[in-house]
Amino acid sequence: LWKRPIPQWRDFGLKEYVNSAQLPTSGTDGEIIANLPYNAQITPCLKVNAPAGAVIKIQTDTQGDGPSVRAEYTTRDGEQEYESFGWMSGNTVKYTIPKSVKILALRYRETGFDTDFSGSFRCNDSNLNTLWTKAQRTLYITLRDNYMDCPTRERAQWWGDAVIEIEQTFFALDRRVDLLSRKAMSDLTLWQRSNNTLYSPVPAGNWDQELPQQMLASIGRAGFWTYYMHTGDDAAIRAVYPAVKRYMGVWQRSSDGLVQYRGGEWDWSDWGNNVDNTVLLNIWYYMALDGAARMADVAGQTADASSYRSRMAEFKPAFLARFWNGTELRTPGRTGGTDDRGHGLGIVAGLLGSEHWPAVLSILKRVTESGPYLEKYVLESFFVMNDAKDGLARMRQRYRSMIQSKYSTLWEFWNAGEGTINHAWTGGPLTLMSQYVAGVAPTKPGYLEFQVMPQLGDLTQVAATVPSRKGSISVDIKRGPPFAMQVTVPPDTRATVGVPIDAVTTQGLARLEVTIDGAVAFSAGTSKPSASVAFAGEASGYVKFVLGPGTHTLAAREM
Incomplete structure (x- = not known):
């Protein structure tokens, strides 16, 4: 037996539907629609008097997403209660109840992973706030x-989804969810094939097909290493590193110094058109080398x-x-349109440097081929290139339909009718808004x-x-003028806090x-350090300071 590595599910208790006061007291032979406050993991309940x-x-409104859990209950004579313990998810619960049945109560029980919604993001753009909140809701119902x-x-x-989630x-979410992340890493490596x-x-019983690009993403800088940077969990990295090393050994050097292409059993990069698979696979391999080198250090x-760094x-x-053909990334001989995915991922990986930024930005402002999965990395590249304005513009444009939709969750594809309405691989903007817009990162x-x-x-x-x-x-920023920022630094850590110069003045440090x-x-190009504040220099458009634990108030003005 294995000790359960995660907490038992949280039981939120029996709840009333949003429209409970309007639900009928007898069956109708047709559908009775009971509304949930948001998309949730629930077990429907009923109390009836029936022959x-x-x-x-009983089913939810997500049956169109493909095979989903539903329930049928056959009554006995008299008053009785039933709860469907096969959990479902959706925005509404649909009961089909015969006219001969008297309805005494229709309720639901919400359950889920035992974690709190401890993170938050707010800005002066309500659409971005909605996007962040929908991503958080989608994340929660795609883990259990x-x-x-x-x-x-x-x-x-x-694991392509898991990396982004x-x-x-x-x-x-609060840090109890790290137990689930550690379990996921263990699952992946313990199921390594011979x-x-x-x-x-x-775990799988009817599937054993490798998706090489998702596997490279998982074990590399975007996957396992991101977990480590946020947790400092040395033991987890030491436990998975032997499997990472074995998997990296599967990949062979090609004669031109790159990597021999492996399609595995499912050669897939992303949904959508004009996917340059060879470019993407090579970038993921480079990021896997990067992650493996860092994990080897820890181990x-x-x-x-x-060896990895060489x-x-x-x-x-x-x-x-x-x-790189001088104007874009393209596999030699590949026909078809330009692929935005590789350009975004190449920037994030560090394979494309600042000398490539103008050409890449031009491409990413006009090409929108990526699916919601790889869009996260395309958007991230704008922030790596210090172009938050255009990155946010693309984010608003690409997610407009999801932001405006009636659903509380984000979709698998750009159109709600093409796949599921609850896919957390689409939630990359949540990370980007917290990590880059608010600027918080380990x-x-x-x-x-x-x-x-x-x-x-x-x-x-x-x-x-x-x-x-x-x-x-916590971070609270107002552009002003005057520019104001309040930062709370927890105990046993310290923060390097940057004041963005262009948010305060266009006249340079002297002003x-x-x-x-x-x-x-x-002041006027000169630092004035104190016992509690250390000057950390000026770089990348910021004046930087090192602050210790506590709540600090920063203000900046043009002189």
């Missing part, structure tokens, strides 16, 4: 005893780390030589140190709470004044 043999059917692609069709731990948890390949979803495998050093120029594992480097774009107000391993981090907790910390 024997009446059949009551495992991460899942959706709570209706499969409930399967596809795990990162969202660090900004949206030929050293990895596959998902796992004390210095020779492995050196491979990265030869890989980058080979990648550019083969795929710089040492487990938030031993972190940064607050806000990229406001065209926003004038941003506030966020990040539930870190060290405690709750900038910054006060921290009422004392001048920077």
Whole structure:
């Protein structure tokens, strides 16, 4: 037997439907629609007085997503209660109850993973607030005893989805959910096949097909390493590293210094058109090398780390030589339109440098081919390139239909009718708004140190709470003038906080004044350090300061 590594599910108790006062007191032979306050994991309940043999059917509005859980209850004679313990999810519950049945009560029980919605994000753009909140709701209903692609069709731990979901948890939920992330990493590596390949979803009974690009994403910088940076969980990294090393050994160097293409049993990158699979696979491989090198450091495998980094050093120029044609990334000989996915991911991976930014930005402002899965990395590249304004513009445009929809969750595809209406791989903007717009990110594992480097774009107000391993981090920013920022630093950590110069003045450092907790910390190009504030220099458009635990108030003005 294995000890259960995660808490038992949270039981929110029996609840009344939103429209309970309007529900009929007798069956109608047709559908009775009971409204939930939001998309949730629920078990429908009923209390009736009925003759024997009446059949009551129960399902939610998500049956169109594909095979989903539903229930049928055959009554006995008299008063009785029934709760369908096969949990369902949806926005409404549909009861079909014969006219011969008297309805005494229709209720539901909400359950879910035992975690709180401890993270938050607010800004002066209500559409972005709605997007963040819908992403948080979608995240919660796509995790239970495992991460899942959706709570209706499969409930399967596809690791491409899990990579994006795990990162969202660090900004949206409390740290109890880290137990589920650690379990997911263990599941993936313990199910490694005898030929050293990895596959998902796992645990699995009827599936064993490798999706190579998702596996590279999982074990690399975007997956396992992101978990480590937010948790500092050395033991988890040491436990999974041997499987990571074995999987990296499956991949062979090609004659041009890149990697031999492997399609696995399912050669898939993303939904949508004009997918440049070869470019994407090579980028994911590079990010896997990066993640493996860092994990080898943690595991004390210095020779492995050196080998991975040597491979990265030869890989980058080979990648550019083969795929960068002077204006865009493209596999030689591939026809069809430009693929935005590879350009975004290439920026995030660090394979495309600042010299490529103008060309990449031009592409990403006009090409919108990526599906919701890889859109996260396309959007992230804008922030890496310090172009929050255009990144937010693309985010608003691409997610407009989901923001405006009646649903409380985000969809699998850009159109609600094409797949499920609850797919957390679409929730990448939640991470981006907290990590880049509010600017909160760990710089040492487990938030031993972190940064607050806000990229406001065209926003004038941003506030966020990040539930870190060290405690709750809060940020409240007003562009002004005057620029104002309040930052709460938890105990046992310290923060490097950046004041974005262009949010205060266009005249440079000579016209900038910054006060921290009422004392001048920077004025006219000169720092004025104190016992509680250390000056950390000026770089990348920020004037930076190191702050210890406590709540600090920063103000900046043009002199």
